[in-house]
Amino acid sequence: MSIYNWLDKTVGVLGNGLYKHSPSLYNKLRPLTRSAKIFYIKFLQSDTIFLDLSGSGLCNRLKRLVSLMRFSDYFNKKLYVRWKKTFEAKCCFSDLFETELQLTSKLPKGIFSNVYISGWNFWILPSEVQGETVKINNNFFWKPIDHKYQNIPKVLQKEFLKYFNQLTPVKKLKDTIKKNSKKITKNTVGVHIRRGDFIKKYGPEMHADYKFMKAMDKLIQKNPKVNFFLATDSKDTEVLFKRRYGKKIFTYKKRSLNRNNKEGVQDALVDLLLLSKTNHIIGSHRSTFSEVAWWFGQCKAKVDIVGGKFKGK
Secondary structure: OOHHHHHHHHHHHHHHHHHHHOHHHHHHHHHHHHHHHHHHHHHOOOOEEEEEEOOOOHHHHHHHHHHHHHHHHHOOOEEEEEEOOEOOEOOOHHHOEOOOOOEOOOOOOOOOOOEEEOOOOOOOOOOOOOOOEEEEOOEEEEOOOOOOHHHOOHHHHHHHHHHHOOOOEOHHHHHHHHHHHHHOOOOEEEEEEOOOHHHHHHOOOOOOHHHHHHHHHHHHHHOOOOEEEEEEOOHHHHHHHHHHHHHHEEOOOOOOOOOOOHHHHHHHHHHHHHHOOOOEEEEEOOOHHHHHHHHHOOOOOEEEEEOOOOOOO
8 A cells, every 4th residue: 555545544534533532623634634645746756646546436536537637747747547447437438538548457556656546526736725724713624626616716627627628528429419419508407316325325315306396496487498407327216307397308318327337337428418518507415426517517507506505606
């Protein structure tokens, strides 16, 4: 295990205990651990970075990938990526994107190996958000950009978009997206309803159907011409919403909802990029799928999140 991965895991375990014991001390130390990770990349490594993208779903992988693509440029290091097929995303990178990456199946070992693991969060430099550590009631808080949408500084939106825009889908998927996007107009609102493991993880109430319906019904009252593109990983949810909204809602007809096969992951990417073409997204709280769709849409869509506190501007 590399020093970085040891630090990452140790800080996570110790941090949970420290937070329970002393939240104020935890919040003071958290920015320092982040800075230590950046220092490790910048000063203690060779001219290469290895990113191990396994054990996470499609959008988690993409967030970590663009972060490391950006870091490799910033620190002038070559990036090698292991995109491993796992049950969360059993599909090769080349089945999804035509973007050229230095892919590898082997990773270096040892305490000083420069291997970084996949995760759900973006990586930013400690100095990149103005007032990176802000003082509130004598406590310091780290300010990440995950799930912040329009509240992310414009300079960082522009910076990360350079790397999202390098991820070009393969021609087959690009053609499918182009064909299905003809239905999307200025009156189309994208709705992403996350099911699957989220029900088990957060319970049924966080993303309950009635919450999405309430948000959609309000939009219909404001604009009778509105229609909806629904992206979901649940056939039951799709049937329920089509029954309620009829011709006002449409979906992409997927070959599979199972992320444990290539077709399922490819269809998820098509759903993601179709969602990104809407100018208003009703998304699911804590879902990186809703978040990454907003990024692929060039950070332009208004966003309302169901199940959380974020309110779009």
